[in-house]
Amino acid sequence: MRILVVSDIHANFIALEAVLKDAGGFDRVWCLGDVVGYGPQPNECIDRLREFNPVCLAGNHDMAVAGQTALWDFSKDAQEVIFWTRHWLTAGNIEWLKSLPDKPLVMEHGMTIVHASPRDPVWEYLTDVSLVKANLDLIETPICLNGHTHFSVVFRKRWDEYRILEEFLRSNDTVKLIPDRMFINPGSVGQPRDEDPRAAYGIIDTEAQTFTQHRVLYDVTSVQGLMKKAKFSNRLIRRLRFGQ
Numbered sequence: 415m416r417i418l419v420v421s422d423i424h425a426n427f428i429a430l431e432a433v434l435k436d437a438g439g440f441d442r443v444w445c446l447g448d449v450v451g452y453g454p455q456p457n458e459c460i461d462r463l464r465e466f467n468p469v470c471l472a473g474n475h476d477m478a479v480a481g482q483t484a485l486w487d488f489s490k491d492a493q494e495v496i497f498w499t500r501h502w503l504t505a506g507n508i509e510w511l512k513s514l515p516d517k518p519l520v521m522e523h524g525m526t527i528v529h530a531s532p533r534d535p536v537w538e539y540l541t542d543v544s545l546v547k548a549n550l551d552l553i554e555t556p557i558c559l560n561g562h563t564h565f566s567v568v569f570r571k572r573w574d575e576y577r578i579l580e581e582f583l584r585s586n587d588t589v590k591l592i593p594d595r596m597f598i599n600p601g602s603v604g605q606p607r608d609e610d611p612r613a614a615y616g617i618i619d620t621e622a623q624t625f626t627q628h629r630v631l632y633d634v635t636s637v638q639g640l641m642k643k644a645k646f647s648n649r650l651i652r653r654l655r656f657g658q
Contacts, residue, residue, distance in 0.1 A: 415441045415620040416439065416440040416441050416618070416620075417440065417441065417442045417443070417444055418434075418442070419559060419615060419625075420445050420603050420616075421445065421447060421473075421529075421562075421600055421601070421602060421603065422446070422447070422448040422473065422562070422602035422604060422605055423445070423449050423450075423453075423459050423602075423603040424452040424603070424605045425449070425450045425452060425453030425454060425456040425499065426452075426453040426454075426459070426603060426604025426613075426632075427455035427462065428455075428636055428637050429613040430459055430462060430604065430613075432613055432632035433603055434462075435630075436615075436628060436630040437615065442466075442468075442469070443463070443468035443470075444469050444559065445463060445468045445469070446559060446560060446561035446562075447472055447473030447474075447562070448473030448474065449470065449473070449476055450499050451475025451476070451479065451492065451496060452604070452605050452650060453605070453637070453641070454637065454640035454644045454646070455640065456479075456499050456502065456507070457502065457507055459604075460507045460510060464510065469519065469527070471515055471528065471529045472514035472529065472536070473529045473530075473561070473562065474487075474530070474536050475496065476511045476514060477511075478496045479496055479499045479508070480508060480511040481500075490647075491649055491650050494646070494647065516535055517535050518532050518558075523618075523620050524555045524556050524557055525555055525556075525557040525559060525618075526553045526557070526559070527560075528558060530561070530562040531545070531560060531562075532553050532558065533549050538562075539563050540562075540597060541563055541565075543569065543577075543578045543580055546569040546578055549597070550595065550597075556591075556593075556596070557596055558598070559597075559598050559600070559616075560597055561599060561600070562599075563599060564602035564605055564606055564608070565582065565599060565607060565608050566582065566584075566599060566600060566614050566627050567581065567582050567583060567598075567599050567601075568580075568589055568625075569581075569596060569597040570594045570595070570596040573593045573595070583601075583627040584627065584629075585627060585629035586626065586627065588624050588625070588626045589626075591618075591623045591625060598616070601614030601615070603615060606657040609656060609657045609658060610629060611634055611656060612631050612632070613629065613630050613631075614628070615628050634655055638651050638654060638655070
């Protein structure tokens with residue numbers, strides 16, 4: 415079985431389409447949250463994603479657009495897009511966002527999925543070894559897939575060691591899923607923050623027991639044009655070009 419793992423699409427439909435084309439055939443889709451926010455095509459992203467009947471989690475932007483969390487932890491730029499998104503989303507897509515689970519889900523093949531972290535499923539950023547260590551005993555499975563940070567990275571605790579290793583993933587890097595315990599972040603489809611503007615995603619091969627990281631180019635200029643038309647902030651528009 416091939417599972418497409420995506421996260422932090424952030425209403426970037428052009429990037430999502432590039433990912434779907436690049437991924438080729440797959441059997442299931444796991445989305446780790448934040449389908450909306452920041453980007454100019456929220457309805458298109460939700461409609462396209464729903465075609466695959468995905469397992470999808472709620473991210474903090476999804477919950478904010480759905481009115482399920484307060485806005486004071488968001489930047490001014492993000493808040494403006496959240497209000498814009500609320501205005502443009504269809505009623506059906508708002509209800510879909512409201513239906514998304516905001517807790518970790520235990521999946522088959524010894525894996526858990528979460529948007530942020532097991533300790534704080536919506537908000538905590540797993541950015542260093544100390545934070546990963548605090549969360550490691552909170553998962554029931556050897557592997558946990560998380561998003562939220564917009565960085566493609568694996569934190570690995572080898573079965574015979576105490577320390578946790580951090581490894582940033584490049585395109586086509588393959589991670590063996592046994593026998594270590596680990597957190598794997600596929601990065602962001604629509605808002606990469608690792609200074610690589612290409613859309614990021616992962617493929618799990620359950621037979622080979624591997625996770626493979628992928629990056630794919632997409633038409634950033636067209637997305638920026640749609641953002642300008644929607645009168646998003648210049649800061650949000652510029653950062654897309656540089657993966658920041």
